[in-house]
Amino acid sequence: MKEIIQRLQAPTPKFFRRLRNAGLLLTGVATAVVTAPVALPAAIVTAAGYFALAGAIAGAVSQTAVKSGQQP
Numbered sequence: 001m002k003e004i005i006q007r008l009q010a011p012t013p014k015f016f017r018r019l020r021n022a023g024l025l026l027t028g029v030a031t032a033v034v035t036a037p038v039a040l041p042a043a044i045v046t047a048a049g050y051f052a053l054a055g056a057i058a059g060a061v062s063q064t065a066v067k068s069g070q071q072p
Helices: 002-009 014-034 042-063
Strands: none
8 A cells, every 4th residue: 555655646747647637627527517407418418427437547547657767
């Protein structure tokens, strides 16, 4: 568990920081669509759920990338 925490706290390469931020943005927009107070077609709500999951996974995986030579 200690190694995982060290890896999450290690510096992240620029590409993966951008990918993480894009994933968080995608998750936020998809969550807003899913929780919208207006009636939307079921296909849009279902797709937004998948986009939210994809964004969350992209953000989590991107956070675990570390710069070379920075292994925990």
